[in-house]
Amino acid sequence: MPLFPAASIAPYANYPDRLATIATKTPVLLHEAFLPPLLLFLTLLLYPRKSPLRNALALPVIVGLYARLVRLYTSSHWGFAFCVGAYAYYGALQAFNLLVVKDVARDADVRWQIDDTGVASSSNGHAHSNGNGEVKKSNGSTNGTTNGNASRHMNGNGVANGGSHGISNGTAGGQTFRASGLGYPEISKYPLIQRIRFTGSLIFASRGVGWKFQIRHIPEPPSPGTSLLSFIRTHAAKILFTYTVLETFSYIAAIDPYFTTPACWTTPFHRTALPADEYHALCMPSSMPATPAAVPFLWHNIFRKYMGLFSVYAILTQLFSIAALLLTVLIPVTRPEGWSPLFGSLADATSLRGFWTKFWHGIFKKYFSYPGEWIAFQLLQLDRRSARAQMIVMLAAFVNSGALHGVGCYTLNGRWRAAAGFFLLQPLGFVGEIAVYKMLKMCGVDARGTVGKVVTTVYSMTWLLWSSEVFAYDFLYGGISVAEPVAWSFWRWWTGTGGQAWRWGRPGEWLRWDTHEGSLGGWGVRL
Structure with missing residues (x-):
């Protein structure tokens, strides 16, 4: 804990799980985070052909270094702390996929188009x-x-x-x-x-674009004729819009006691012991009327949950647009037409399947699916079109997604079950959706028609909102409402209320050079 600036720890005074994690870990060192993917890169560059000897030598070292990140490191900001574990799991899974599942030197789909x-x-x-x-x-x-x-x-x-x-x-x-x-x-x-x-x-190439293993349902990128100025305007507008969304979330979290009161946090599997009147007094904004009952119900189950879902979308979109401008304008190593949108169209989110396969980002989709494909197609030799094979691939994708988010929450605050459980619940949602489609067919309703899409959209949104409490549970215990997604808050600066405008502490406090002896070499940039 001494390596963490005091100002960065103070907001977590009421979050014992977060403090316990900070007390046992140190701020992540960037060069240690970059070492395992560098070793994977060198392994594939020098020895692309799959062999038991190569894998026995390289894979344990790479996975061991990622495990070391999870064991030793976190960050003073909840987002970076989560990314330590998520990055480590994704990196270990990527190494397994590229070294064991795939054969870079022989597989027909590892081809640069x-x-x-x-x-x-x-x-x-x-x-x-x-x-x-x-x-x-x-x-x-x-x-x-x-x-x-x-x-x-x-x-x-x-x-x-x-x-x-x-x-x-x-x-x-x-x-x-x-x-x-x-x-x-x-x-x-x-x-x-x-x-x-x-x-x-x-x-x-996590989405495989430009390769034969490219995933499906990637939005169209900007045309090659897109001017740099137009590209800058587009992504600057996205950054401004998502900043506004995240600032709004920060403001709501500051005035809504729900986000800072652990007794208010519930899921379908974690119910509150508070009577209804006490829950309303403790967990609802002071201006919220208790009657009619529909008002607080809609505030919690629609507004809060949609705000949380939209904030996740905004965080990822903002990071994507910042990277687009950084690598196209400031460090011009890419071109505008290379930046296909991260998310699909909302028009595709008319079912649970459409939400996950077409609308939501596909950054991890291929690597999450590879282990399932390996089991179904290589080990079990199943037909690719069989329901059993597709079920194995889908389950593997959600299990890996759950594991990534679970490990991320572990490096955040030592918790993991709820974050992982959200993704393990999703296959049950797919089973329910199959039942909905069968019901529509029995009623003579075309699932692709207007009425059918309304029914499947209502089902998918109901399922996602119901299960979203499970996803948010571990993150709430990580203090997301006190260490906010914006580094600098405009409304706090403008009004002079709600605390300091610098929400993460000043940049030199959470991104700095360090010479602590516990690192590999005793030096490095800490985050």
Whole structure:
């Protein structure tokens, strides 16, 4: 705890679980967080072919370093503290998938569809004159090929963006590959810089855009003709909008006693012992009337829950837009057309399946599904179209999602069951939705029609709002209402009320150089 600035600990005085975690851990060191993915990168670069010996040597070290992050580190801000555990679980799962489940040197879907690096066209002809016939110049109709291709870029948020949209100028190097794509063994003949980009792109391509394993349902990216100014305006507007949403959440949390009173926190599995009148007096804003009963009911079950869901959406969207501007404008290593929207259209969220597969972000979808695919298709040799195989893949995805959020909450405040449990409940929601579809069919209602969509939308939103309390439970115990999602609060600065405008402490307090002897090497940047 001495390594945490006193100002960053003070807000958690009424959160014993959070204080206990801070007392037993230290602020995360960035170089220790970056070490395991670096080892994975070097392993895949030097030894791409899957082998028991390679995996026995590399995988325990990589997973062990991620486990060390979970055991030793947290952060003074609840968001960063959660990310320590979530990042560690995702990294360990990624290492398992790329080393054990996949064979980078042999699998047919580990193929790069687009060269966006420019290396192939600037390496003295080596890349497209090596006799492998894989690379073609995308220069109009002179090569007799159709120039429909995909645009692909990496961003700093661990997401590969882009999509197939039939354009001819969406690559930096002007290089497209045949349908078979580019991969091993031919990539081994390319310059080292190209192999580095290939391996780095593979690690960052969590959505698989620009690769043959690209996930479905990725929104269309900006067109190649999008001006930089238009791109800046779009993402600046998103940052301003999401900041407003998060500031509103911060204000609501400051005036609503529910967010700072543990006795008020309930789930379908954690009920309150307070009588109804005491619950209203303790857990509702002072201006909230007790009657009619529908008013406090709607405040809690609609407004609070939608505000929480919308805040999660706003946090992720804001981080995505900040990364887009950072890596396109300030550090111009990507281009506007590489930044496909993170979320889909609300029009797709008319069912529970549509919400999770089309609307919600797919950052982790592929790596969450790989273990299920490995079990269903490789170990059990099931037909890919069978209901049993699809059930295994879906269960694996939600189990991994639950584990990621559970480990994240563990590094936040030592809790994990509720955050993980929310995702373990979702398959039950899918079973219920199947029953809804069957009911509609029995009633002669087209599920794709207006009435059918209204019914499935009501069901999916009811399910998500009912189960969202489970998701929020562990986070509330982590003090999300006192260490807010905005680093600087405009309304507190403007009104001079509600505490300091700097909600995380000043930047030098939570992001600093440190020489504590307990780190690897005794130095580093702490977060």
